[in-house]
Amino acid sequence: MQNVIVYVQHKNGATPKVTFEMATLARKLADQLGGKAHALVVGAGSSQLADTLKTYPLDVVHVNDDAHVDGFLLDPVIDYLDAAARAIGSSLVLVANTLGGKDVAGRLVARLGAGVVADATDFKIEGGKVEAVMPKMGGAAITTAAFKAGDYGVATIRPNAFAAQAGGAGATVQPIEKPAGKSYAVVVEKDVEEGTGELALEEAPVVVAGGRGLGGPDPFENMLKPLAAELGGAVGASRAAADAGWVPYSLQIGQTGKTVSPSLYIAVGISGAIQHKVGMRSSGTIVSINKDAAAPIAEFSDLTVVGDAFAIVPELTKLVAASKA
Amino acid sequence: MKIVVTVKLVPDPNAEKRIDPATKRLVRTGVETVLNPYDEYALEAALQLKERIGGDTTVTVFSMAPESLKETLRKALAMGADDAVLLSDAGLEGSDVWGTSYAMAHALKKVGFDLLLVGGLSDDGSTGATPGAIAEYLQMPLVTNARKAEIKDGALHIERETDTGYQLVKAPLPSVMTTALTFGEPRYASLKGIMGAKKKTIAAMSLGDLGLELPVGSAGAKTELLAFAPPAARGKGIVVEAADGATGAKAIFDFLKEKKLV
Ligand SMILES: Cc1cc2nc3c(=O)[nH]c(=O)nc-3n(C[C@H](O)[C@H](O)[C@H](O)COP(=O)(O)OP(=O)(O)OC[C@H]3O[C@@H](n4cnc5c(N)ncnc54)[C@H](O)[C@@H]3O)c2cc1C
Ligand SMILES: Cc1cc2nc3c(=O)[nH]c(=O)nc-3n(C[C@H](O)[C@H](O)[C@H](O)COP(=O)(O)OP(=O)(O)OC[C@H]3O[C@@H](n4cnc5c(N)ncnc54)[C@H](O)[C@@H]3O)c2cc1C
Numbered sequence: 389m390q391n392v393i394v395y396v397q398h399k400n401g402a403t404p405k406v407t408f409e410m411a412t413l414a415r416k417l418a419d420q421l422g423g424k425a426h427a428l429v430v431g432a433g434s435s436q437l438a439d440t441l442k443t444y445p446l447d448v449v450h451v452n453d454d455a456h457v458d459g460f461l462l463d464p465v466i467d468y469l470d471a472a473a474r475a476i477g478s479s480l481v482l483v484a485n486t487l488g489g490k491d492v493a494g495r496l497v498a499r500l501g502a503g504v505v506a507d508a509t510d511f512k513i514e515g516g517k518v519e520a521v522m523p524k525m526g527g528a529a530i531t532t533a534a535f536k537a538g539d540y541g542v543a544t545i546r547p548n549a550f551a552a553q554a555g556g557a558g559a560t561v562q563p564i565e566k567p568a569g570k571s572y573a574v575v576v577e578k579d580v581e582e583g584t585g586e587l588a589l590e591e592a593p594v595v596v597a598g599g600r601g602l603g604g605p606d607p608f609e610n611m612l613k614p615l616a617a618e619l620g621g622a623v624g625a626s627r628a629a630a631d632a633g634w635v636p637y638s639l640q641i642g643q644t645g646k647t648v649s650p651s652l653y654i655a656v657g658i659s660g661a662i663q664h665k666v667g668m669r670s671s672g673t674i675v676s677i678n679k680d681a682a683a684p685i686a687e688f689s690d691l692t693v694v695g696d697a698f699a700i701v702p703e704l705t706k707l708v709a710a711s712k713a
Numbered sequence: 714m715k716i717v718v719t720v721k722l723v724p725d726p727n728a729e730k731r732i733d734p735a736t737k738r739l740v741r742t743g744v745e746t747v748l749n750p751y752d753e754y755a756l757e758a759a760l761q762l763k764e765r766i767g768g769d770t771t772v773t774v775f776s777m778a779p780e781s782l783k784e785t786l787r788k789a790l791a792m793g794a795d796d797a798v799l800l801s802d803a804g805l806e807g808s809d810v811w812g813t814s815y816a817m818a819h820a821l822k823k824v825g826f827d828l829l830l831v832g833g834l835s836d837d838g839s840t841g842a843t844p845g846a847i848a849e850y851l852q853m854p855l856v857t858n859a860r861k862a863e864i865k866d867g868a869l870h871i872e873r874e875t876d877t878g879y880q881l882v883k884a885p886l887p888s889v890m891t892t893a894l895t896f897g898e899p900r901y902a903s904l905k906g907i908m909g910a911k912k913k914t915i916a917a918m919s920l921g922d923l924g925l926e927l928p929v930g931s932a933g934a935k936t937e938l939l940a941f942a943p944p945a946a947r948g949k950g951i952v953v954e955a956a957d958g959a960t961g962a963k964a965i966f967d968f969l970k971e972k973k974l975v
Contacts, residue, residue, distance in 0.1 A: 461882055486876045491857050494845020497811050503935025504810050506840035528730035532940040574854045574884045582878035652974045691968045692952045699958030707966040
């Protein structure tokens with residue numbers, strides 16, 4: 389493996405921060421491997437996004453505003469990536485470890501006959517071999533895996549694990565041809581975005597997350613949101629809260645939701661099930677508020693306050709607000 | 714209609730996981746092997762579809778695992794699957810995602826299906842890449858994270874969760890589908906189901922049945938595991954009992970201040 393290709397997941401040009409983390413990482417890896425750093429961005433809004441991407445330390449950004457990419461599920465993207473990978477030659481493809489990213493990674497494994505490392509939080513290059521470090525089993529194990537010889541590899545990248553840093557000489561933006569002679573079977577009939585316009589959970593420096601202990605949607609709106617706003621952060625939730633319909637699933641943190649690692653994570657009325665822990669364990673400082681001293685969340689919190697969230701949170705919001713006045 | 718559901722057999726997710734520093738392997742003693750939780754949701758979805766479609770619809774469970782774990786599959790049969798297929802072979806040991814998907818896709822083609830349900834994520838390897846790789850090897854469409862599915866006029870109509878919201882999509886049959894947990898909570902096996910499961914068939918398949926061109930198992934793997942270690946320990950946290958809201962709030966505020974987080 390010599391070159392690095394970043395697959396840019398986006399919607400109408402809006403992309404999560406992990407894209408820029410991967411663009412920054414791609415440069416580092418490409419330099420160590422003695423190859424080039426590429427990015428592929430396809431679908432409506434790509435050209436506009438490419439203008440931002442080229443300010444990151446990439447060599448080439450391959451672009452096509454092809455609307456087919458948005459009209460059909462997954463397959464057009466795979467054809468573009470396949471074509472790009474074959475044209476570029478021996479390469480490691482970086483894909484965000486998101487719901488959509490996993491699908492892309494899986495199809496590429498078979499399309500390119502490639503190995504995959506998943507949810508990588510660090511890389512080492514040893515004698516030209518790429519090694520990835522990945523937390524597994526809810527953080528109970530840290531695994532290191534290496535790609536064996538082979539032209540292609542696929543790595544899914546954990547959001548927030550790598551730094552994003554613009555810079556470099558400015559990448560060349562280059563159109564990529566639409567793969568010819570393809571027809572697609574899975575039609576996207578409707579595409580709905582939820583919870584937009586607010587600070588993205590994965591990007592927030594502070595996350596205030598609520599669980600079943602909050603008992604309903606109102607405390608998320610009237611209690612957690614004001615605290616998050618004072619701290620300059622975003623509101624998140626446990627699966628139990630999302631399942632209950634109190635918040636949209638886009639706010640869910642954990643194995644089957646988002647992975648976050650803010651500098652400060654405040655868990656309110658969350659017990660700390662292993663599937664929740666997986667998504668927030670790498671946060672800088674973890675504070676929990678729980679009325680049960682025996683809740684598992686205390687085992688991985690830096691500070692646990694045993695008490696009633698409804699009494700504590702509003703007071704805390706006031707203290708934070710006052711400290712800024 | 715024939716629905717096949719893939720089920721991985723994994724160490725109990727709720728068991729305390731420990732790594733033996735000497736062998737660098739998971740301590741398996743006292744840790745039960747169970748159906749991968751996500752796959753129980755996929756099975757639930759299959760059973761719901763079977764109930765809705767009716768007729769001669771069947772649900773077959775498919776797993777690739779050592780022969781010694783065969784009986785663990787009875788739980789899936791007790792939940793309501795009609796039969797099971799277990800792909801076991803010493804030559805599959807040490808397979809990575811690539812090898813697992815390559816072998817499974819060939820086996821699943823032999824088993825045959827109109828709809829293949831795959832879980833979204835395993836609890837141990839947790840790459841989530843298997844469904845896509847299987848679909849690609851089968852040259853079939855892949856629709857992931859379905860929270861609702863309906864079969865109408867020979868096509869699949871799916872409502873699926875995405876990173877930013879949800880989508881309505883239409884796919885042909887056969888297709889490969891993964892389900893979101895919101896599809897429905899897995900049912901419990903009834904006593905009747907448990908009794909009935911004892912008589913259901915678990916068919917055996919081995920590498921010899923597949924006629925694969927490429928080597929699988931450790932020999933064919935595209936990745937190799939170099940290290941498996943416990944994480945760096947997090948320092949022990951502080952616990953404060955708060956008599957009232959103001960005390961609790963102050964404890965947090967002072968802590969955040971000390972950490973320069975406010
Ligand atoms: C395959 C699978 C995947 C999953 N994926 C996820 C995932 O991605 N994310 C996730 O979060 N979960 C996930 N889960 C679910 C997980 O196992 C737990 O069920 C869930 O995290 C529990 O949510 P909770 O902590 O909000 O609720 P509970 O476990 O019910 O905890 C509520 C807590 O609130 C406390 N409390 C109650 N009232 C108050 C009060 N007034 N003040 C303070 N504290 C109070 C209680 O003491 C308790 O500790 C998954 C499960 C499965 C099987
Ligand atoms: C700690 C650990 C780390 C690993 N890391 C890697 C790695 O980085 N790269 C790599 O290539 N391999 C890795 N493996 C090996 C990999 O787990 C297996 O090859 C596995 O069978 C497929 O991948 P997965 O567990 O990630 O499944 P996922 O892709 O997460 O599983 C999705 C779904 O696929 C189906 N499925 C997967 N495996 C089977 C099966 N054996 N039988 C039936 N259904 C199945 C299930 O329905 C499951 O819900 C790792 C294994 C472990 C235990």
